Amino acid sequence: MVEIRLDQLEFIGAGKHGEVYKLDEKRCVKVYRRRHYLRMELAALKRGAKASFFPQVHEWGENYIIRDYAPGIPLNHYLRAERFTPAIARQLVEMVETMRKLRFRRADTRLSHIIVDPNRKLWLIDPVNTMKPSPPYPRKLFKGLIRRGVDEEFMAYVQEHYPEVYGRWERHVRRLKERS
Ligand SMILES: Nc1ncnc2c1ncn2[C@@H]1O[C@H](COP(=O)(O)OP(=O)(O)O)[C@@H](O)[C@H]1O
Ligand SMILES: [Mg+2]
Structure with a gap:
């Protein structure tokens, strides 16, 4: 080098x-x-x-x-000012499901490790912990979405476009929400 x-x-x-x-x-x-x-x-x-x-x-x-280098701003900051769109929802499900299919143990990430670039493409920048054990749904992602108040919009999108994924996540997300 x-x-x-x-x-x-x-x-x-x-x-x-x-x-x-x-x-x-x-x-x-x-x-x-x-x-x-x-x-x-x-x-x-x-x-x-x-x-x-x-x-x-x-x-x-x-x-x-x-x-x-992924230019842009972290999704947690982005969602303070910008709308949560179907295009973002689709990329989030694809991100988690792609990781699951590639057999990452932790198909999950915090919002602060997702960058939204100027084309509104999402990047996952810090996958250090993705081989650690994890519950069978993207808990960190949902904690962030709940904090930003967009979890229900996201789940409505998943239910419509990824019903099988919705079936796997639904009860976990419901329990997480009851506790938060
Ligand atoms: N590929 C990248 N593109 C743009 N910014 C990045 C990239 N990787 C890291 N960063 C920035 O650097 C910070 C620290 O990087 P990160 O990978 O999260 O380190 P750590 O594993 O120590 O938490 C990130 O929060 C982000 O702001
Ligand atoms: Mg980090």
Whole structure:
């Protein structure tokens, strides 16, 4: 790899597992605090390589992964100002169902790890924890949608367009709502 001078790059964000810097308009690099996190995320990104909502991996090394930069804003912020549309609902079900079919153990994500780009395409940017155990429905996703008040709209969309998925999720979502 060409040598990367982190102090000369634009810092984008940090989380529990590492720090992310922008390389150019198309790519960013995540530098990991622990090798274990890198291995988990690399495995997830490889498993999801054919799914269009995951950033493609360009290159990786001992403590970093270079991947597609997803321009835009996190879905939790987006929904404060913008409407929840059928196009977003469709992409969310497809995201979860694609992950399930690819046998991710946790076919789920928090709203803050979904980026809405200028074409309103959704990206799932941080799949570090997607191999951890999970309930049989996207609990984190629903917690976020309930907080934003759009869970019922979403479930109405799922019921109409993905009745089989609705059948699997419905009682779990109902229980989650009763408790929240
Ligand atoms: N591919 C990406 N495109 C654009 N922004 C990103 C991308 N990956 C991460 N970020 C930004 O960097 C922040 C930290 O990255 P994240 O992968 O969540 O790190 P961690 O695993 O440590 O939580 C994210 O919240 C987001 O703002
Ligand atoms: Mg994160």
